[in-house]
Amino acid sequence: MAASTTTDAAVFAVPVLDQWLVYAPLNEVAGLVNGAALRKLSGAQTLDGKLGDLAESLRSNGAAPRRRQGVARPIFLGLIPSRLCNLHCVYCNFGVGGEAPKDRMDPAMAVEAVDWIGRHAVETGDDTLAIHFFGGEPFVEWDIVEIVTHRARAVAASLGLKVHLEASSNGVYPEERARFIADHFQAIVLSFDGFPEVHDRHRPHADGKGSFPEVARTAKIFSDSQLELCLRICVTEQNVDDLPEIVRWFCTDFRPAYIDFETIYETDLSTKAGLKPPDPLRFSRSYLQAREVANQFGVVANYAADLQQRPRNSFCPVGQDAVILTPDLRVSTCYLLEPDWQARGLDMNLGRLEPGRGLQLNQEALDRARNLPLPPKCHRCFARWSCAGGCKVNHSHPGCTDELDDFCQQTRLIMATTLLEKMGQSALAARMLDDEAAAMALAKQPTDVLTTMEMRA
Amino acid sequence: MIRSAPDTSWIVQADGVVLVNSRRRTAVVVRYPEAAVWDLLTRHPVAEVTRKVACIASLEREEAERVVRSAIDQWVAQGFLREEAGGG
Numbered sequence: 001m002a003a004s005t006t007t008d009a010a011v012f013a014v015p016v017l018d019q020w021l022v023y024a025p026l027n028e029v030a031g032l033v034n035g036a037a038l039r040k041l042s043g044a045q046t047l048d049g050k051l052g053d054l055a056e057s058l059r060s061n062g063a064a065p066r067r068r069q070g071v072a073r074p075i076f077l078g079l080i081p082s083r084l085c086n087l088h089c090v091y092c093n094f095g096v097g098g099e100a101p102k103d104r105m106d107p108a109m110a111v112e113a114v115d116w117i118g119r120h121a122v123e124t125g126d127d128t129l130a131i132h133f134f135g136g137e138p139f140v141e142w143d144i145v146e147i148v149t150h151r152a153r154a155v156a157a158s159l160g161l162k163v164h165l166e167a168s169s170n171g172v173y174p175e176e177r178a179r180f181i182a183d184h185f186q187a188i189v190l191s192f193d194g195f196p197e198v199h200d201r202h203r204p205h206a207d208g209k210g211s212f213p214e215v216a217r218t219a220k221i222f223s224d225s226q227l228e229l230c231l232r233i234c235v236t237e238q239n240v241d242d243l244p245e246i247v248r249w250f251c252t253d254f255r256p257a258y259i260d261f262e263t264i265y266e267t268d269l270s271t272k273a274g275l276k277p278p279d280p281l282r283f284s285r286s287y288l289q290a291r292e293v294a295n296q297f298g299v300v301a302n303y304a305a306d307l308q309q310r311p312r313n314s315f316c317p318v319g320q321d322a323v324i325l326t327p328d329l330r331v332s333t334c335y336l337l338e339p340d341w342q343a344r345g346l347d348m349n350l351g352r353l354e355p356g357r358g359l360q361l362n363q364e365a366l367d368r369a370r371n372l373p374l375p376p377k378c379h380r381c382f383a384r385w386s387c388a389g390g391c392k393v394n395h396s397h398p399g400c401t402d403e404l405d406d407f408c409q410q411t412r413l414i415m416a417t418t419l420l421e422k423m424g425q426s427a428l429a430a431r432m433l434d435d436e437a438a439a440m441a442l443a444k445q446p447t448d449v450l451t452t453m454e455m456r457a
Numbered sequence: 458m459i460r461s462a463p464d465t466s467w468i469v470q471a472d473g474v475v476l477v478n479s480r481r482r483t484a485v486v487v488r489y490p491e492a493a494v495w496d497l498l499t500r501h502p503v504a505e506v507t508r509k510v511a512c513i514a515s516l517e518r519e520e521a522e523r524v525v526r527s528a529i530d531q532w533v534a535q536g537f538l539r540e541e542a543g544g545g
Contacts, residue, residue, distance in 0.1 A: 111512060147513050
């Protein structure tokens, strides 16, 4: 049966054991039907009764999320004080002796960027001056962190703006610095891969010593503060089965608002370190159990590509006008290393910081970032408006495979489970996940588009 | 050497810092740029504080020195800081 591979479908259907989950993401409508009902829904005839009501709800015209247009309205100013890092995580090329550039941002330039985002927030009617530090490890460049923090707070106060300071961090620094961060930042994403044995294997110092004790101490300090703490777990084959117990421990010993789960991207470094991404079904089962544990503690477990409150075009800063200043004063919309996205045929640069003139953004580059195309497989997938293709550099880049890879499969399993749970069908979702054949039928279905999909009796 | 007085505590707020002296039962609200001076003095010698404040507040070095010195004198007089012999 011929499938349309590039147009957006309004209604999707995925198999759940002997039933079908039909879903119209832009209408935020989902239903559960049998094969006979699905055949009727896929046809053009007028339907009566409950099935008719469902058909009408599914087919009404929900609006796709609007892509940004016109002048930039950044969701935040990203600052990369340097690409250096004080750890030597075995899956990351930023660390000690890694391939990342060694230059550092000039503090005066960082201040100029802060002033620019403050002025820009006022001009565009935003009420918050938002800055997000990335690295390497941003808190290695402590001089810039202190200067930017105080400059941002001073500028926000003078302009009548709220201030939001956030950072993605490894948590390895002296207690005194952790206390400064706890006092002055609003949110921290802290990389913490779980119990000591795996965390230390994943995230050692350059001398091979584990970083667990420092990270646990920092997490405690953050837990005792006002800041919104997100603990981020990099999931590999090594820790995938421990996720529920890790979450129970995190929620008992610390005070996270969120726990993020990211499966490792397979790279030369990760392979060399003997680390592999988890099997997608194993990850989905473990993550969903971990999510239940987190829910019991009132903590939000988050898998970034899962169902969102609203349909979206992007699952990361790319396309959302984030302006991220690199140490060499380029402005990019992606915080990954330039060679990484160049290798994918992408150009994520938006402009430059020009001393005395602030951030100079190129409108054409901004529009390009807002309109990066999705690969064909995404247009056939029911998770298209939630996952939105995942990482544009590592997953849905130009020329990426049209196969549903591990990331696609786990996203589809998690997304379907989330939808079913919202429909009060948790037991059905659990049965589907327990049945490997059924789970794989859902995870690997080549197209979910209702009108073109292969029918199953 | 400059240290906070033993009875001094402080609370970081969105637009500055509140200094509290529990023995004297006094409190003052400190706004920027002096709020940065207070925070930085808890971790750095005066010369380093001055360099950073110059950058934070876009001041010439002499003006930054004046801001830092004035703030220190005021907080010593108010009992929030102690200035002791030796060191920065």
